[in-house]
Amino acid sequence: MTTTELMTLKTEPFVLNFGPLHPSTHGVYRMRATLDGEVVLDIEPVFGYLHRGIEKLAEERTYTGFIPLTDRLDYICPMSNNLAYCLAVEKLAGIRVPERAEYLRVIMAELQRLVNHFIAVGTFLNDCGAFMTPVVYMLREREKILDMFDMVCGQRLTYNYMRIGGVGQDIPEEFLPALRKFLGTTPRFIEEMEWLLKQNEILLARTKGVGILPRDTAINCGISGPVARASGVNRDLRKADPYSIYDRFEFDIPTGEAGDCYERYRVRIEEMRQSLRILEQVTKQIPGGPVRAEVPHLIRPPRGEAYAHLEAPKGELGFYIVSDNSIAPYRCHVRPTSLINLTALREMVRGWKVADLIVIFGSIDITMGEVDR
Amino acid sequence: MKFERYGIGIIKGMTVTIRHLLRHPTVNQFPEQRLNVSRRTRGNELIWSREKCTGCATCAKTCPQGAIEIVTATNAENNKYEVETYRVDTGYCIQCGLCVEACPYDAVFMGYSYERAKYRRGELVQTNDELLESPERPASGYYHPDIAGKLPVQTLLVDKIVEKRK
Amino acid sequence: MMPNLPMQAVPPDWPGGYWWHWLFFSILLIAFVVIMVMGAIWIERRGMGRMQSRLGPNRTGPFGLLQPVADAIKVLLKENIVPDSADKLVHWLAPVIAFAPVMMIFAVVPFQNGALLADLNIGILYVVAVSSVATLGVFMAGWGSSNKYSLLGAMRNVAAVVSYEMPLVLAIVGVVLVAGSLSMNDIVLAQDIPFILLQPLGFLLFFTAGCAEINRSPFDLMEADSELVAGFHTEYSGMKFAMFYLVEYAEAIAISAIITTLFLGGWRGPVLPPWLWFIVKIFIVFFFMVWTRTTLPRVRIDQLMALAWKFLFPLALINLFITAIQVLVWPDALPWGLIIVNIAIMVILVVVWSKFFKLGWGRLEV
Ligand code: SF4
Numbered sequence: 001m002t003t004t005e006l007m008t009l010k011t012e013p014f015v016l017n018f019g020p021l022h023p024s025t026h027g028v029y030r031m032r033a034t035l036d037g038e039v040v041l042d043i044e045p046v047f048g049y050l051h052r053g054i055e056k057l058a059e060e061r062t063y064t065g066f067i068p069l070t071d072r073l074d075y076i077c078p079m080s081n082n083l084a085y086c087l088a089v090e091k092l093a094g095i096r097v098p099e100r101a102e103y104l105r106v107i108m109a110e111l112q113r114l115v116n117h118f119i120a121v122g123t124f125l126n127d128c129g130a131f132m133t134p135v136v137y138m139l140r141e142r143e144k145i146l147d148m149f150d151m152v153c154g155q156r157l158t159y160n161y162m163r164i165g166g167v168g169q170d171i172p173e174e175f176l177p178a179l180r181k182f183l184g185t186t187p188r189f190i191e192e193m194e195w196l197l198k199q200n201e202i203l204l205a206r207t208k209g210v211g212i213l214p215r216d217t218a219i220n221c222g223i224s225g226p227v228a229r230a231s232g233v234n235r236d237l238r239k240a241d242p243y244s245i246y247d248r249f250e251f252d253i254p255t256g257e258a259g260d261c262y263e264r265y266r267v268r269i270e271e272m273r274q275s276l277r278i279l280e281q282v283t284k285q286i287p288g289g290p291v292r293a294e295v296p297h298l299i300r301p302p303r304g305e306a307y308a309h310l311e312a313p314k315g316e317l318g319f320y321i322v323s324d325n326s327i328a329p330y331r332c333h334v335r336p337t338s339l340i341n342l343t344a345l346r347e348m349v350r351g352w353k354v355a356d357l358i359v360i361f362g363s364i365d366i367t368m369g370e371v372d373r
Numbered sequence: 374m375k376f377e378r379y380g381i382g383i384i385k386g387m388t389v390t391i392r393h394l395l396r397h398p399t400v401n402q403f404p405e406q407r408l409n410v411s412r413r414t415r416g417n418e419l420i421w422s423r424e425k426c427t428g429c430a431t432c433a434k435t436c437p438q439g440a441i442e443i444v445t446a447t448n449a450e451n452n453k454y455e456v457e458t459y460r461v462d463t464g465y466c467i468q469c470g471l472c473v474e475a476c477p478y479d480a481v482f483m484g485y486s487y488e489r490a491k492y493r494r495g496e497l498v499q500t501n502d503e504l505l506e507s508p509e510r511p512a513s514g515y516y517h518p519d520i521a522g523k524l525p526v527q528t529l530l531v532d533k534i535v536e537k538r539k
Numbered sequence: 540m541m542p543n544l545p546m547q548a549v550p551p552d553w554p555g556g557y558w559w560h561w562l563f564f565s566i567l568l569i570a571f572v573v574i575m576v577m578g579a580i581w582i583e584r585r586g587m588g589r590m591q592s593r594l595g596p597n598r599t600g601p602f603g604l605l606q607p608v609a610d611a612i613k614v615l616l617k618e619n620i621v622p623d624s625a626d627k628l629v630h631w632l633a634p635v636i637a638f639a640p641v642m643m644i645f646a647v648v649p650f651q652n653g654a655l656l657a658d659l660n661i662g663i664l665y666v667v668a669v670s671s672v673a674t675l676g677v678f679m680a681g682w683g684s685s686n687k688y689s690l691l692g693a694m695r696n697v698a699a700v701v702s703y704e705m706p707l708v709l710a711i712v713g714v715v716l717v718a719g720s721l722s723m724n725d726i727v728l729a730q731d732i733p734f735i736l737l738q739p740l741g742f743l744l745f746f747t748a749g750c751a752e753i754n755r756s757p758f759d760l761m762e763a764d765s766e767l768v769a770g771f772h773t774e775y776s777g778m779k780f781a782m783f784y785l786v787e788y789a790e791a792i793a794i795s796a797i798i799t800t801l802f803l804g805g806w807r808g809p810v811l812p813p814w815l816w817f818i819v820k821i822f823i824v825f826f827f828m829v830w831t832r833t834t835l836p837r838v839r840i841d842q843l844m845a846l847a848w849k850f851l852f853p854l855a856l857i858n859l860f861i862t863a864i865q866v867l868v869w870p871d872a873l874p875w876g877l878i879i880v881n882i883a884i885m886v887i888l889v890v891v892w893s894k895f896f897k898l899g900w901g902r903l904e905v
């Protein structure tokens with residue numbers, strides 16, 4: 001071949017399947033990526049490998065009987081799912097929740113946020129290629145929280161703890177001391193994580209400026225949670241539309257500006273600190289009293305519909321329920337955080353390299369259980 | 374993007390990992406070292422008490438999976454209403470604990486034991502006497518505070534770590 | 540230990556002369572490498588386990604020492620699967636081609652004064668030449684298994700090796716200038732002070748480039764498990780996979796051995812016997828590699844290239860230049876003064892060059 005021929009050598013893009021079984025698609029997500037060498041030209045998501053029809057199943061369960069199934073939506077943070085569903089039913093049926101139950105709900109929701117962010121940050125760093133170390137440290141910390149969840153509700157993953165009109169059982173007396181101990185050790189752990197990776201040059205090079213999600217796109221795509229806040233959207237439902245008793249606590253909403261992967265990682269770390277701050281306040285204020293309102297065994301909410309949303313660790317999680325005055329919902333719809341946050345993925349990854357595709361995907365933090373439902 | 378910190382961040386990170394080399398590992402060696410599970414643990418078998426059960430079937434109605442099957446009969450001889458079959462298909466059960474919560478007579482319990490896997494699906498369907506409490510099938514304290522009080526205290530990772538630091 | 544064969548005028552009085560002798564020691568050497576690899580795997584898994592607050596394998600044998608053996612047996616008993624669309628011959632040949640050169644490196648590494656299989660007077664050149672042949676095997680693996688992940692991994696590997704060969708060789712040249720010889724044995728003999736002190740920058744460059752060349756983390760792009768599943772050996776199983784696994788660690792041991800020889804004074808050391816010193820030093824260097832692997836995230840392919848061409852290559856040139864001047868102007872200067880000067884030069888160069896070093900943003904408009 002002559003030099004001119006070499007210079008005009010035609011290359012053509014090829015299609016590479018990522019997933020559904022791939023080490024870093026966080027479940028069974030599949031994308032068909034069109035690559036030009038290492039550069040991602042386009043991706044096409046393929047969903048549905050984990051579809052279980054949970055929304056339809058809700059129509060055949062009693063209102064209480066659906067709570068265990070919400071655990072299976074976003075299985076990293078079932079407490080938040082439980083809570084969102086219960087809020088929706090309570091709104092529909094007009095049930096008031098006792099004071100102590102509200103506090104317990106806040107404790108569980110914030111611990112759940114910590115769990116989720118531990119996993120999110122850990123797996124994100126794993127996707128960056130830090131060989132298992134951050135993920136193992138994070139899982140160790142998560143283990144402490146899972147121990148506490150196990151203590152109150154008897155399971156480590158599918159909690160089924162929230163009930164319509166309160167929570168399942170009161171916490172055992174060992175719980176609060178354990179929580180205080182946890183609050184004592186965790187800030188130090190977060191500091192250590194910061195030492196490990198905050199200023200790491202390789203991490204900075206890999207994540208700063210990578211996968212920028214502009215503020216407008218974030219708003220237009222309906223993206224919420226840490227991903228949106230990293231792009232400068234200052235919206236956190238705990239402040240914007242306070243549910244439960246979040247208006248009683250002092251905390252800040254960390255936001256970023258750049259909207260890149262690094263900023264998303266920073267926002268998550270800051271949110272962990274804020275969650276710890278909320279937990280400190282809750283443990284000081286928690287009152288005594290009943291933990292569950294008097295509700296009938298089979299609830300029959302009046303005809304109508306209700307939508308309740310909350311700030312789940314991954315973003316806005318909502319439940320829309322239509323009631324026809326029977327013991328089961330007539331229709332139940334979930335506003336899944338992960339699915340909607342994924343919508344901007346294509347915009348974010350186009351033009352980046354394969355390695356960045358994985359990092360950007362990891363920085364969004366999705367759970368397939370929630371995407372496919 | 375510049376290499377702003379000349380490798381300081383990398384060195385900082387390396388100090389963290391090397392410090393962990395000197396710390397105690399937090400794993401435990403399962404078959405030999407066993408931790409106490411939670412007192413409220415929802416283990417993988419239901420436990421049923423024949424004496425307390427009245428056959429009201431509240432548990433069967435509550436179960437979201439329809440895993441419980443109850444057949445009752447009237448015993449004409451001593452004029453009593455009694456439970457003929459109480460069958461749980463553990464293969465369908467999702468260990469949600471709603472039946473335990475719902476039972477008005479405290480007649481069902483979640484299991485406290487683990488490692489109760491079976492080799493055949495058929496063995497998962499348990500009927501009457503197979504569901505009774507026995508030494509290898511203790512009841513857990515889920516929704517039964519009286520039982521919970523007697524069970525050993527749960528081992529917590531936080532405690533372990535806090536003790537080691539001292 | 541092994542006598543210095545080619546230097547001896549009289550053939551050893553073994554039946555059959557040299558041939559039996561060489562055969563015996565070659566087999567001994569291969570056995571040595573395999574045992575070292577097992578040691579390395581054990582160190583990596585246990586060390587990494589402890590750094591991640593786990594225990595690592597501890598069931599097979601005392602302290603899990605037999606775990607590599609158990610793994611080897613398991614992997615050898617596995618079925619050998621060849622993809623339907625693979626190029627069978629290339630697929631079969633690739634592990635062999637990757638395996639041979641790594642073993643050949645050890646022929647010139649001195650275990651003791653004069654104890655090496657072949658004291659080539661161009662020893663280090665031979666190492667550089669032979670070690671890059673392994674890339675061919677990797678590329679054949681990537682190409683032959685007709686899997687897109689494998690191909691991507693193999694292409695990354697070729698690009699990395701081609702780029703990192705430059706700073707690697709230039710860093711070696713610095714050492715050769717100071718030692719005044721290309722023979723590995725003479726280089727060790729010249730190290731009254733370990734060259735890591737006389738050539739700190741050279742050491743840094745060599746270590747980084749060496750890690751990149753053998754694809755240790757943070758430069759393990761060719762088998763980046765979070766991106767490319769397993770990179771070039773995605774389609775390998777059984778015995779052939781075991782070969783690649785062996786090569787990976789044998790390469791790491793080889794690079795550690797070369798670093799030991801060039802910079803850490805080889806087998807020289809007080810008290811302990813020389814061959815033990817050599818092995819201990821190899822494992823210290825290897826442990827350092829494990830440590831970096833545990834801590835650092837992976838770089839991206841364009842950053843890898845940028846690091847080679849914009850950072851390591853110019854620094855290696857400057858290092859060569861400075862070393863040449865030092866050797867010319869002060870052939871026998873006070874070493875301690877020189878050491879301090881050299882370390883100062885290293886710090887200043889790294890800091891200043893970091894200011895110039897820019898990474899691209901990495902995004903293309905599509
Ligand atoms: S634990 Fe839940 S699923 Fe299992 S039998 Fe009881 S109610 Fe049904």
Ligand code: SF4
Nearest residue numbers: 426427429430432476
């Ligand atoms: S709810 Fe309790 S008493 Fe009624 S049938 Fe079930 S186990 Fe028996």
